[in-house]
Amino acid sequence: MAFVEARDLTKHFVIRRGWFARPTVVRALTGVNLEIERRETLGVVGESGCGKSTLGRCLIRLIEPTSGQVLFDGEDVLALHGEELRSLRRRMQIVFQNPFSSLNPRMTVRDIVAEPLKAHTNMRGSELTARVIELLRQVGLNESHLYRYPREFSGGQAQRIAVARALALNPDFIVLDEPTSALDVSVQATVVNLLEELQAELGLTYLFISHDLSVVQHISNRIAVMYLGEIVEMGNAEEIFHSPMHPYTQALLSATPMVDPETRRERIILEGSVPNPANPPSGCHFHTRCPAAMAFCADEKPPLREINGRLVACHLHE
Amino acid sequence: MQRWLGDIIRRNEARLLEYRRMGRAFRRDVLAVASLIVIIAFALGAIFAPWLTPYPEQGEGEPNLSEKFSPPSPEHPFGTDNLGRDVLARVLYGGRSSLSIGLMVVVIAVAIGTPLGALAGYFGGWVDELIMRVTDMFLAFPPLLLAIAIASALGNSFTNAMLAIAITWWPWYTRLVRAQTLSLREREFVAAARGMGVRTPTIIARHILPNVMTPVLVQATSDIGSAILTGAAMSFIGLGVRPPTADWGAMVSTGRVYFLGQPWFAAFPGLAIFLVTLAFNLLGDGIRDVADPQTRRSVQ
Numbered sequence: 152m153a154f155v156e157a158r159d160l161t162k163h164f165v166i167r168r169g170w171f172a173r174p175t176v177v178r179a180l181t182g183v184n185l186e187i188e189r190r191e192t193l194g195v196v197g198e199s200g201c202g203k204s205t206l207g208r209c210l211i212r213l214i215e216p217t218s219g220q221v222l223f224d225g226e227d228v229l230a231l232h233g234e235e236l237r238s239l240r241r242r243m244q245i246v247f248q249n250p251f252s253s254l255n256p257r258m259t260v261r262d263i264v265a266e267p268l269k270a271h272t273n274m275r276g277s278e279l280t281a282r283v284i285e286l287l288r289q290v291g292l293n294e295s296h297l298y299r300y301p302r303e304f305s306g307g308q309a310q311r312i313a314v315a316r317a318l319a320l321n322p323d324f325i326v327l328d329e330p331t332s333a334l335d336v337s338v339q340a341t342v343v344n345l346l347e348e349l350q351a352e353l354g355l356t357y358l359f360i361s362h363d364l365s366v367v368q369h370i371s372n373r374i375a376v377m378y379l380g381e382i383v384e385m386g387n388a389e390e391i392f393h394s395p396m397h398p399y400t401q402a403l404l405s406a407t408p409m410v411d412p413e414t415r416r417e418r419i420i421l422e423g424s425v426p427n428p429a430n431p432p433s434g435c436h437f438h439t440r441c442p443a444a445m446a447f448c449a450d451e452k453p454p455l456r457e458i459n460g461r462l463v464a465c466h467l468h469e
Numbered sequence: 470m471q472r473w474l475g476d477i478i479r480r481n482e483a484r485l486l487e488y489r490r491m492g493r494a495f496r497r498d499v500l501a502v503a504s505l506i507v508i509i510a511f512a513l514g515a516i517f518a519p520w521l522t523p524y525p526e527q528g529e530g531e532p533n534l535s536e537k538f539s540p541p542s543p544e545h546p547f548g549t550d551n552l553g554r555d556v557l558a559r560v561l562y563g564g565r566s567s568l569s570i571g572l573m574v575v576v577i578a579v580a581i582g583t584p585l586g587a588l589a590g591y592f593g594g595w596v597d598e599l600i601m602r603v604t605d606m607f608l609a610f611p612p613l614l615l616a617i618a619i620a621s622a623l624g625n626s627f628t629n630a631m632l633a634i635a636i637t638w639w640p641w642y643t644r645l646v647r648a649q650t651l652s653l654r655e656r657e658f659v660a661a662a663r664g665m666g667v668r669t670p671t672i673i674a675r676h677i678l679p680n681v682m683t684p685v686l687v688q689a690t691s692d693i694g695s696a697i698l699t700g701a702a703m704s705f706i707g708l709g710v711r712p713p714t715a716d717w718g719a720m721v722s723t724g725r726v727y728f729l730g731q732p733w734f735a736a737f738p739g740l741a742i743f744l745v746t747l748a749f750n751l752l753g754d755g756i757r758d759v760a761d762p763q764t765r766r767s768v769q
Contacts, residue, residue, distance in 0.1 A: 213664050240666030253657040257679050259483065266675075267665040298480045300487075316661075 152225060153186035154356055155210060155324055160184070160219035162205050162380075166429065177429045179205040180216070181380045184455075189323075192350065192357040194371030194388060196364050196403065200425050202380040203360045207326040210358060211243045212236065223324065241271050244317035248329040250309035254301040260287070260312055261297045267319045286315040290345060307338030314345065324356045331366060343370055364407045368392045376400045379428055379436040386461030396463045398443045435466065443467055494759045501755025504748035511745055515564030528558035530713025538731045548733035551723065556737050562715035563738060567745070570631050570700035570709075571693040577635035579689055582642025587677050589643065590650025591669075601647070604640035612637040613702060620708040630709040634699050638692070645688055649681040687757040694749030701742050717742050 162180040179202045187193045195203045209216045212228050221228040223243065231239055244267075247253035254263050264283045268274050274282060284294045290311040301309050310330060317325055327346065331339040347370060350357060361367045367374055368388050375385040376397065384397040395401045402419040421440045426432050432439045438448035448466055455464040478485070495501060519525040527533055533553035541548045547556035589600040607615070619633035653659060653676070662672050701718030703709035710716035717738040724735025 208660075211664060213660055237666040237668075240664065243664075245661065245664050247657045247661065249657070253661050255658040255676055255680075258675075266662065266667060270665060270667040270671065299483050303483065313661075316665075320665075 153222075154189040154191075154224055155187040155358070156220075156222040157183055157185050157206075157210060158220040158222070160206070160209055160221065161217045162202075162209055162214065163217045175429055178380050178431065179428065180209065183219070183380075183382055185375060185382065185385065187324075187356055187358060189356055190350070190354050191373065192359050192371045194367035194374040195358060195360045195377060196362060196367050196374060197377035198362060198425050200428060201377045202428075203362075203377050204328050205380075206377070207245070207328050207358055207360050211240075211245055211324075211326055213245065238271075241267075241320045242322050243324045243326070244320070244322040245326040245328060246310070246313050246317050246330045249333040250306065250313045251301060253313055254309060254316075256301055259298045259300060260292075263301070263312060264316050264319060267316060271320055282319070283315075286319055287312075289318065289349070290315045305338070306334045307342055310334060310342055311345065314342075314349070318349065318353070321353070322355070324358070327357055327359045329361050330359075332361065332363070339366065346370065364392070364403055376403065379426065379431050381436065381464070382455060382462070383437065383464045384462065385455075390461060396458065396461065396468055397465050398441050398467070399437050402442070435464075491759045495755060498755045498758060500751045501758075504751040504755065507744055507748040508752065511564050511741070511748075512568060514561045515568055518558070518561040518565065522555065522558040522561055524555040524558045527554035528562035528715060530554075530715065532713075538727070538734075540731070541733055547737045548731065550720070550734045551727060556720075556733060559715045559720060560717070560737050560741050563717045563720060564741065564745075566627060566704075566710045566714060566716045567697050567700060567718075567742070570627070570634070571697035571745075571749070573631050574634045574638055574696040574700070575689045575692050577632070578638035578692070579642055579685060581635075582639035583646050583678070583681070583685060585639075586643040586646025587650050587673055587681065590647040591654055591673055591677060597647070600643065604643045607637065607640045610637070613699060616699065616703060617706070617708060620703060625708055625711060627710050627714070630700060630703045633708075634696055634703070638696065641692075642685065642688070645684060646681050649684055650677055653677050653680050683760045687753050687760065689753075690756055691750050691753030694746035694753075697749070698742060698746050 160180055160183040161178075164177045164179055165174045166177055167175040183206060185193065195206060197203050205214065208214045210221055210228075212221070216229065223239065226239065228236075228239065258266075261280060261283050264286055265279050268279055268282060280297070283297065287293055287296060292308065292311055292315070296304075296308075296312075301312065304312065310333075314330075330346070331342050334342060343366060346357070349355060357370070359367060359370055368391075371388040373386060374388045374391045375382050376391070376399065377383065378399050384391065384395070384400045391400060392404065395404050398419075402421050405419040419442060423440055426436070426439060432449070434447070434449045434451050435441070435444075435453050438444040441448065445466060451466070453464045453466045453469075455462050456468070458468050514521060518528055522528055524533075531554070533549070535553060536545075536549050537551055537553035539545055539549040539553075545555050545557065547560060550556055550559065585600050585604075589597040610618075615637045616630075616633040619636055620630050623629040623633065659672060659676050662676055667675075700709060701716070701721065704716040704718030705722040707719075707722070710719060712719060720738035721735050721742070724731075724738065728735050
């Protein structure tokens with residue numbers, strides 16, 4: 152059985168509720184199924200608003216899914232309450248996009264990194280400080296940073312603090328929600344490398360969310376491509392990167408700058424912007440922007456099918 | 470001992486630097502510094518009144534009918550009142566009741582309003598509805614009228630006047646804190662804490678309250694001035710401090726009858742109310758500017 156598993160996970164946000172009108176609902180996530188193996192990294196890519204962050208937050212139950220199931224190491228996460236859920240949270244953590252908003256500006260680094268330890272262990276005082284120093288060293292910082300505030304750090308350093316906090320309780324699973332997107336390009340690689348080293352060293356399982364395919368491809372074993380709250384293609388990272396099957400994945404990839412001119416591909420420019428998720432297009436959600444759309448794509452929704460060991464939802468591959 | 474002290478300084482180095490930065494910014498704000506000096510002067514005057522005036526017994530209320538309505542003179546710089554008491558002594562003593570009413574009203578209002586606002590904002594739903602409807606009920610009355618009603622129901626005394634004003638005041642803090650909490654609740658560091666399994670009371674205490682304290686402090690400082698004004702208004706209509714205890718509002722009230730002939734009697738306590746209220750308002754503005762550089766009025 153997979154380590155983390157989502158079954159038919161759905162999240163609808165009610166954005167407007169009138170007295171007489173039907174509530175306006177945004178379908179952030181519709182029937183998502185996925186499995187993540189232990190020590191594996193599953194990359195999730197898609198444009199902003201495609202539901203990838205919602206997916207990550209539902210998996211660790213930071214937001215309540217509307218329906219579906221989440222299994223974590225065999226436990227039904229959505230069935231847990233109170234203290235049971237709290238103790239499960241030790242094992243799953245999250246790192247957000249912008250460290251300056253995910254770290255409380257009024258707390259020192261020591262207090263920030265110590266927070267999960269205070270919540271779950273009896274460590275206090277010098278023992279706690281010693282553990283915080285150990286964690287800071289693990290992410291490439293040191294004890295001279297203990298009593299500083301987040302704003303005194305660069306983005307990359309601040310993100311290391313957030314990583315140290317996520318590691319504090321020796322979790323098994325970490326949701327990385329665009330952990331490098333807010334950082335300068337020059338430090339993105341160092342943070343990604345740090346995450347990879349930590350994974351190898353500590354046997355972590357990652358869900359790596361990003362809109363940048365090249366970053367995801369580098370760190371992930373498998374990739375899930377999302378469009379308007381659904382997975383449209385999922386499979387081995389290398390394979391998807393070298394031979395994308397879904398027209399949306401192809402478009403995403405063509406937008407990624409390539410260093411090697413041999414692999415450079417023709418740019419596929421997508422027309423228009425992402426449709427309103429409160430009112431998604433009929434049939435295949437992508438047909439309005441798809442360069443290969445056929446007439447019946449507007450009527451019939453393609454199911455996610457397994458083709459050559461990969462999952463694709465497109466009428467082109469039937 | 471020295472090592473221990475050094476340790477504390479090292480741990481709080483970043484915080485101390487922040488305070489130094491704020492101190493420097495504050496010192497550049499002439500109006501705020503002047504306001505602080507005025508407030509400190511009045512506070513010291515109230516605390517050390519018995520040693521500052523040659524007539525402490527008159528400040529306490531002892532009449533001195535032989536000298537009534539003397540105009541300002543070297544012996545009585547502010548003149549004397551209708552019972553011959555030194556107005557300067559009365560103003561100094563009056564500061565005791567006025568300043569303590571202002572301070573206590575705000576302390577009580579913050580103590581009631583802040584936790585309620587944080588609860589309403591953090592939990593939302595029916596908790597929010599319940600708390601906010603109760604605050605709406607209090608806000609529906611004109612504040613002075615409600616305070617008058619409460620004070621006259623409880624009976625006329627210093628403590629009751631203070632309680633009455635505080636009861637009309639706390640809903641403003643509930644509103645302020647709730648609005649701040651609503652936006653803080655959506656901040657990622659709160660989501661991060663929830664995701665880590667930090668308990669809700671800890672989240673409110675560690676992440677919400679410290680971050681709402683700056684706007685609350687600014688509001689509270691300005692409000693001390695308004696509370697003093699309201700306290701004076703209560704005493705003016707006879708619902709506050711009971712004579713012969715000195716109070717600025719009561720002095721203006723009695724003095725207004727003689728204003729055409731003996732203007733010093735009402736003018737000096739009135740001036741005291743004006744100065745202190747203004748000083749607290751300006752100090753509040755100054756604190757806001759220092760605490761939140763984004764809203765600083767002038768660009769240096």
